[in-house]
Amino acid sequence: MKRTVRAVYPGSFDPITNGHIYIAERAAAIFDEVRVSILVNPQKHSTFSVEERHAMAREALSYLPNVTVDHFTGLLVDYLRQERSRVIIRGLRAMSDFEYEFQMALMNRQLAPEIETFFIVTDPKYSYLSSSVIRDIFQFGGTVHDMVPPGVFRRLRERFPPISQGRDPRRNGHA
Numbered sequence: 024m025k026r027t028v029r030a031v032y033p034g035s036f037d038p039i040t041n042g043h044i045y046i047a048e049r050a051a052a053i054f055d056e057v058r059v060s061i062l063v064n065p066q067k068h069s070t071f072s073v074e075e076r077h078a079m080a081r082e083a084l085s086y087l088p089n090v091t092v093d094h095f096t097g098l099l100v101d102y103l104r105q106e107r108s109r110v111i112i113r114g115l116r117a118m119s120d121f122e123y124e125f126q127m128a129l130m131n132r133q134l135a136p137e138i139e140t141f142f143i144v145t146d147p148k149y150s151y152l153s154s155s156v157i158r159d160i161f162q163f164g165g166t167v168h169d170m171v172p173p174g175v176f177r178r179l180r181e182r183f184p185p186i187s188q189g190r191d192p193r194r195n196g197h198a
């Protein structure tokens with residue numbers, strides 16, 4: 024009987040960007056199932072709630088039949104064991120990502136030697152793209168629609184209305 028290989032692609036996804044979608048798509052072409060899993064971290068302030076991040080990711084990835092969206096708290100390796108997965112997917116944009124990713128992969132291996140981390144290199148056009156850069160651009164009145172999926176663009180516009188509509192950018196998008 025053929026074994027199904029399930030990979031977990033973890034992250035904050037606050038919000039999901041086209042760079043994340045590129046990585047999920049490439050992972051989906053290799054692994055039988057890919058679970059995009061959003062870290063719920065009560066200690067870290069996020070711009071979007073887990074429900075919003077979940078909805079945005081699900082909408083954006085619905086065209087990939089073997090990709091699902093989930094969320095988790097606690098240790099990533101515990102979540103993988105619970106989900107019967109032995110594969111972590113992480114995207115690499117530049118050498119500057121490498122040190123942090125390498126440390127995380129080694130720590131996860133120390134905690135769970137049976138779990139493997141796979142790195143997928145981004146498309147160069149997304150090498151400078153991150154959720155925090157996207158948030159900053161919207162927060163300070165800029166706009167980018169070719170870097171995020173349409174549902175994310177719409178929610179960013181709702182959260183950070185354009186400054187020309189009378190918003191004070193120092194108020195962080197909140198009324």
Ligand code: PNS
Nearest residue numbers: 033034035036062097098099100127130
């Ligand atoms: O998108 P991010 O914020 O770079 O993702 C980081 C993430 C969620 C993969 C990482 O913070 C994580 O796995 N957190 C869960 C806690 C954990 O397992 N920590 C030990 C690994 S170093």
